[in-house]
Amino acid sequence: MLKISETDEIVFAPELITKFNEIVSRYPEGKQKSALLPILHLVQAEYGWVSTAAMDKVAEYLHLKPIEVYEVATFYTMFFLKPLGKYVLEVCRTGPCHIVGAEKIMKHIEQKLGVREGEVTADGLFSWRGVECLAACGMAPVLQIGPEYTYYENLTEAKVDELIDSLRLTTAEKPQIN
Amino acid sequence: MGRKLLLEHINVPGINTFEVYRQKGGYRAVEKALKSLSPEDVVEEVKKSGLRGRGGAGFPTGMKWSFLAKPEGKPRYLVCNGDESEPGTFKDRYLMTHIPHLLIEGMIVSSYALGANTSYIYVRGEMMPQIRILEKAIAEAKNAGFLGKNILGSGFDLELYVQPGGGAYICGEETALIESLEGKRGNPRIKPPFPAISGLYNCPTVVNNVESIAATVPIINDGGEEYAKIGIGRSTGTKLISASGNLNRPGVYEIELGVPVEEFIYSEEYCGGIANGKRLKAVVAGGSSVPILPTNLILKTVNGESRLMTYESLADGGFASGTMLGSGGFIAYDEDQCIVRNTWNFSRFYHHESCGQCSPCREGTGWMEKVLHRLEYGHGKLSDIDLLVDVSKKIEGNTICPLGDAAAWPVASAIRHFRDEFEWHVTNPQEAMTRNYGLAHYADPLPKVEPVTAS
Ligand SMILES: Cc1cc2nc3c(=O)[nH]c(=O)nc-3n(C[C@H](O)[C@H](O)[C@H](O)COP(=O)(O)O)c2cc1C
Ligand code: SF4
Numbered sequence: 001m002l003k004i005s006e007t008d009e010i011v012f013a014p015e016l017i018t019k020f021n022e023i024v025s026r027y028p029e030g031k032q033k034s035a036l037l038p039i040l041h042l043v044q045a046e047y048g049w050v051s052t053a054a055m056d057k058v059a060e061y062l063h064l065k066p067i068e069v070y071e072v073a074t075f076y077t078m079f080f081l082k083p084l085g086k087y088v089l090e091v092c093r094t095g096p097c098h099i100v101g102a103e104k105i106m107k108h109i110e111q112k113l114g115v116r117e118g119e120v121t122a123d124g125l126f127s128w129r130g131v132e133c134l135a136a137c138g139m140a141p142v143l144q145i146g147p148e149y150t151y152y153e154n155l156t157e158a159k160v161d162e163l164i165d166s167l168r169l170t171t172a173e174k175p176q177i178n
Numbered sequence: 179m180g181r182k183l184l185l186e187h188i189n190v191p192g193i194n195t196f197e198v199y200r201q202k203g204g205y206r207a208v209e210k211a212l213k214s215l216s217p218e219d220v221v222e223e224v225k226k227s228g229l230r231g232r233g234g235a236g237f238p239t240g241m242k243w244s245f246l247a248k249p250e251g252k253p254r255y256l257v258c259n260g261d262e263s264e265p266g267t268f269k270d271r272y273l274m275t276h277i278p279h280l281l282i283e284g285m286i287v288s289s290y291a292l293g294a295n296t297s298y299i300y301v302r303g304e305m306m307p308q309i310r311i312l313e314k315a316i317a318e319a320k321n322a323g324f325l326g327k328n329i330l331g332s333g334f335d336l337e338l339y340v341q342p343g344g345g346a347y348i349c350g351e352e353t354a355l356i357e358s359l360e361g362k363r364g365n366p367r368i369k370p371p372f373p374a375i376s377g378l379y380n381c382p383t384v385v386n387n388v389e390s391i392a393a394t395v396p397i398i399n400d401g402g403e404e405y406a407k408i409g410i411g412r413s414t415g416t417k418l419i420s421a422s423g424n425l426n427r428p429g430v431y432e433i434e435l436g437v438p439v440e441e442f443i444y445s446e447e448y449c450g451g452i453a454n455g456k457r458l459k460a461v462v463a464g465g466s467s468v469p470i471l472p473t474n475l476i477l478k479t480v481n482g483e484s485r486l487m488t489y490e491s492l493a494d495g496g497f498a499s500g501t502m503l504g505s506g507g508f509i510a511y512d513e514d515q516c517i518v519r520n521t522w523n524f525s526r527f528y529h530h531e532s533c534g535q536c537s538p539c540r541e542g543t544g545w546m547e548k549v550l551h552r553l554e555y556g557h558g559k560l561s562d563i564d565l566l567v568d569v570s571k572k573i574e575g576n577t578i579c580p581l582g583d584a585a586a587w588p589v590a591s592a593i594r595h596f597r598d599e600f601e602w603h604v605t606n607p608q609e610a611m612t613r614n615y616g617l618a619h620y621a622d623p624l625p626k627v628e629p630v631t632a633s
Contacts, residue, residue, distance in 0.1 A: 026339040031379055033361035037344050041303060075363040076344025078303045095265045095466055096422040096509050098523050132347065132527050133265040134304055137422035138429045149306035
């Protein structure tokens with residue numbers, strides 16, 4: 001499902017470069033490093049994860065040393081440094097979600113998908129993991145799915161089933177073109 | 179019904195669009211400020227309002243603004259803190275989702291006051307939907323002439339951008355946020371220099387919470403003095419409270435500061451009581467970082483006075499018997515909740531989120547998580563309880579940023595107030611795996627304090 005493997009060469013599409021340029025224009029002259037996080041988000045949205053080859057290209061584009069990109073990508077938890085499923089269910093596991101059933105929801109997802117935290121289903125469609133507080137504590141339990149990071153709130157096991165089934169269906173209807 | 183200054187129009191259909199927001203009186207504060215007030219006047223109004231930072235620390239906003247250095251030839255920056263990652267807090271996300279123009283309007287007024295011509299709203303990356311909402315709102319405001327060059331013919335220019343974070347609680351700390359906005363790891367800086375002197379790109383910078391910035395709109399519209407009439411003492415105005423946990427009606431509530439805690443929890447106007455007919459065991463009143471209190475101490479101070487939702491009343495009794503208003507993240511725990519488990523959960527959070535620069539925080543949070551884990555899972559020793567207190571004391575005050583304290587306080591306060599529940603986990607490990615300690619005596623009325631007479 002993912003568009004690239006670990007070893008693939010990366011060539012950013014012109015449309016992507018246009019977006020990068022717009023981002024860089026938000027900061028003062030010479031401060032283009034500020035564009036790093038927004039650009040890494042775009043890269044992950046495009047390729048599904050952030051490979052070393054992609055980070056090298058970002059470094060080249062922003063005139064940074066590759067290490068400056070690696071140290072940032074490894075610090076922030078949202079960037080996937082290895083390929084995961086097309087849909088990554090990120091379930092809040094912190095305090096307020098925890099006391100109203102987040103653990104049960106995670107267990108249910110694990111059973112339904114048949115993979116452990118951080119793994120990928122055989123069809124390449126799904127992964128899941130626990131994350132820290134998503135700022136939706138009043139609508140707990142909650143999960144979100146990138147790259148749009150849509151929030152799914154007040155979760156129940158039935159709602160999770162419905163969500164996973166509908167994502168499967170959407171993908172079946174619109175086959176991914178690699 | 180309490181007055182609503184921020185959420186008054188929250189239920190108006192389409193209030194998230196420029197048109198409807200404007201129809202409801204939106205952007206009047208920008209017109210008033212840019213046409214009839216000097217930047218210094220705006221700062222003065224905010225000072226008069228008594229507004230205190232809504233991000234957690236409660237530092238007076240007007241005073242913070244007056245510290246901003248103004249060296250010749252250097253730009254100044256206003257950065258809005260929309261990182262909102264403190265467990266229990268979700269008011270900023272709510273505000274940005276439903277009434278984004280209020281934040282944009284506040285950003286224009288505040289940038290004008292500070293003389294900032296480029297301002298950033300830093301929003302945690304997980305809130306990508308809110309980032310899109312804000313970007314749309316900015317485009318609409320720009321289209322209507324409220325952003326860009328020479329706004330309303332006043333000669334004031336402002337460009338406003340939204341910056342995504344990457345998933346890191348520590349980036350809510352203002353100097354870590356600045357590092358992150360510069361495209362670096364979110365490692366807090368050693369202060370001084372304070373951001374007011376040297377912040378973003380080494381230029382003078384003010385960092386303010388989303389709600390603080392939004393509150394400048396009613397302050398400018400109605401005047402600082404009007405705003406200061408709401409509330410009690412040094413807790414002026416209204417505050418957004420994020421209510422979560424075992425409540426009948428969790429959600430975001432705008433309260434006039436001074437509402438009694440008991441009323442907030444039980445009245446129909448607010449949370450409507452504890453869910454499923456259960457009894458209340460404990461409350462974390464201001465986000466995960468503030469001390470947890472048992473029911474008897476959250477409803478009343480040790481002097482038997484009713485506790486109010488104000489900075490002062492919640493802090494009454496210091497850390498011995500009080501807590502803090504913090505970010506207003508109000509988490510209610512019913513009688514079925516396990517305090518040991520909750521404390522372990524919070525410790526895991528802080529361990530996960532420590533940036534790792536300071537050894538007491540990096541190592542101490544990991545150590546506390548491990549010890550709490552073994553207490554929760556029936557392998558603890560009685561000495562572990564004092565060990566936790568010891569580790570928490572060694573973190574507190576010994577780190578670059580307050581995350582260390584924030585990790586230490588929940589542990590120290592849980593043991594202070596719920597020590598017998600921790601001991602029970604050690605003495606009854608088998609039983610602790612199958613049932614909870616329950617409400618025990620935590621809601622019992624406190625014994626009267628005898629006045630100490632000098633002899
Ligand atoms: C670990 C840590 C996390 C923080 N997270 C936030 C946050 O998510 N949002 C926020 O506004 N302030 C947060 N703060 C407080 C900020 O450092 C800063 O005081 C605040 O943004 C100032 O704005 P205010 O004066 O308007 O409250 C955090 C502080 C610390 C130490
Ligand atoms: S206290 Fe913790 S989070 Fe703060 S700078 Fe030190 S290691 Fe980083």
